[in-house]
Amino acid sequence: MWKQDTLELRPRKRGFHLITSEVIDFLPELRKLKVGLLHLQLLHTSASLTLNENADPDVRHDMEAFINDRIPGNLPYFRHTLEGDDDMPAHIKASFLGTELTLAVRNGGLATGTWQGIWLGEHRDHGGSRRLMLTLNGE
Amino acid sequence: MWKQDTLELRPRKRGFHLITSEVIDFLPELRKLKVGLLHLQLLHTSASLTLNENADPDVRHDMEAFINDRIPGNLPYFRHTLEGDDDMPAHIKASFLGTELTLAVRNGGLATGTWQGIWLGEHRDHGGSRRLMLTLNGE
Amino acid sequence: MWKQDTLELRPRKRGFHLITSEVIDFLPELRKLKVGLLHLQLLHTSASLTLNENADPDVRHDMEAFINDRIPGNLPYFRHTLEGDDDMPAHIKASFLGTELTLAVRNGGLATGTWQGIWLGEHRDHGGSRRLMLTLNGE
Numbered sequence: 001m002w003k004q005d006t007l008e009l010r011p012r013k014r015g016f017h018l019i020t021s022e023v024i025d026f027l028p029e030l031r032k033l034k035v036g037l038l039h040l041q042l043l044h045t046s047a048s049l050t051l052n053e054n055a056d057p058d059v060r061h062d063m064e065a066f067i068n069d070r071i072p073g074n075l076p077y078f079r080h081t082l083e084g085d086d087d088m089p090a091h092i093k094a095s096f097l098g099t100e101l102t103l104a105v106r107n108g109g110l111a112t113g114t115w116q117g118i119w120l121g122e123h124r125d126h127g128g129s130r131r132l133m134l135t136l137n138g139e
Numbered sequence: 140m141w142k143q144d145t146l147e148l149r150p151r152k153r154g155f156h157l158i159t160s161e162v163i164d165f166l167p168e169l170r171k172l173k174v175g176l177l178h179l180q181l182l183h184t185s186a187s188l189t190l191n192e193n194a195d196p197d198v199r200h201d202m203e204a205f206i207n208d209r210i211p212g213n214l215p216y217f218r219h220t221l222e223g224d225d226d227m228p229a230h231i232k233a234s235f236l237g238t239e240l241t242l243a244v245r246n247g248g249l250a251t252g253t254w255q256g257i258w259l260g261e262h263r264d265h266g267g268s269r270r271l272m273l274t275l276n277g278e
Numbered sequence: 279m280w281k282q283d284t285l286e287l288r289p290r291k292r293g294f295h296l297i298t299s300e301v302i303d304f305l306p307e308l309r310k311l312k313v314g315l316l317h318l319q320l321l322h323t324s325a326s327l328t329l330n331e332n333a334d335p336d337v338r339h340d341m342e343a344f345i346n347d348r349i350p351g352n353l354p355y356f357r358h359t360l361e362g363d364d365d366m367p368a369h370i371k372a373s374f375l376g377t378e379l380t381l382a383v384r385n386g387g388l389a390t391g392t393w394q395g396i397w398l399g400e401h402r403d404h405g406g407s408r409r410l411m412l413t414l415n416g417e
């Protein structure tokens with residue numbers, strides 16, 4: 001069984017945001033599958049998707065502090081600067097963290113570990129809404 | 140054909156470890172497939188999976204030295220520090236390197252290049268055993 | 279429907295290169311699919327694959343400048359140095375950026391966003407031709 005649809009994520013502020021339940025609620029077909037895979041692809045190049053901790057919000061804070069510290073906006077060799085200091089770092093973060101994920105599906109749900117959640121990384125100051133293409137395959 | 144199972148990886152010390160043959164031996168169904176995909180997902184947020192060199196162990200040494208140098212544990216802005224200096228860096232390494240992989244399957248085996256192997260990155264000092272969810276799909 | 283084949287990419291100079299149209303042209307079967315996934319796996323450990331901007335070449339320039347700045351070749355703790363200063367950084371870049379991608383397929387084409395393109399990251403000075411294993415699954 002294949003199922004594909006685009007989830008429109010509401011605008012979020014710069015930083016990392018848990019979107020696991022939003023994804024699951026959007027896909028009722030997930031509940032019918034015994035085994036399969038769910039593929040998630042952001043249709044953007046300045047935001048990211050990653051699996052990380054779903055509990056302590058300090059983990060998301062520290063990740064954001066770290067990437068802003070290590071991938072700053074004012075590096076002297078940057079040429080792609082017209083759209084602001086948050087633009088080129090956003091592209092770099094998107095490639096370092098990734099913009100697509102494949103997740104195991106098992107017994108009607110995601111087979112994520114106890115502490116795993118899906119994070120949206122919003123790397124622009126004003127990124128606006130973000131489209132997430134979801135492709136489900138399984139039986 | 141779909142097949143899904145969880146491989147329990149024994150505890151390993153902090154660093155990078157080749158697990159390719161362990162994965163292949165765990166999945167006899169792989170040998171029956173002419174074409175397909177194998178998805179691997181660690182069910183943890185402080186370890187990682189990546190494809191890299193399967194020969195010279197110095198490459199694994201240098202990768203570990205590099206990530207410890209560039210993703211240290213004592214950054215002043217870290218808040219998630221209760222579990223020790225190895226905790227928050229482990230979360231960051233997990234997202235930078237990734238915790239899931241999809242690999243091409245061809246003629247009864249993994250279609251990896253000559254020098255490619257599957258690396259488990261253990262980023263905690265005492266991470267314990269790690270569960271790896273394997274999902275195979277093909278024909 | 280499954281389809282698998284290896285695309286031989288011609289030698290490219292060190293840096294990032296757009297290969298989206300080369301991939302699409304190589305796979306006429308893509309046009310027959312309503313929904314599916316395309317998996318791309320580089321069979322090498324010193325080059326990378328990532329999704330990023332397909333328009334302004336300055337983004338590719340800045341990404342290359344950034345990774346050379348932050349992942350240099352002459353770090354004192356590197357042991358894997360016999361093949362030159364570009365070797366160990368190439369392995370690190372391959373794992374940070376990734377060597378495999380899964381992309382959504384929709385209505386006979388890739389379901390990438392308006393600004394998304396497939397980048398080959400060539401991280402060696404003389405990497406030679408690169409093999410890219412393509413696996414298509416869908417209906």
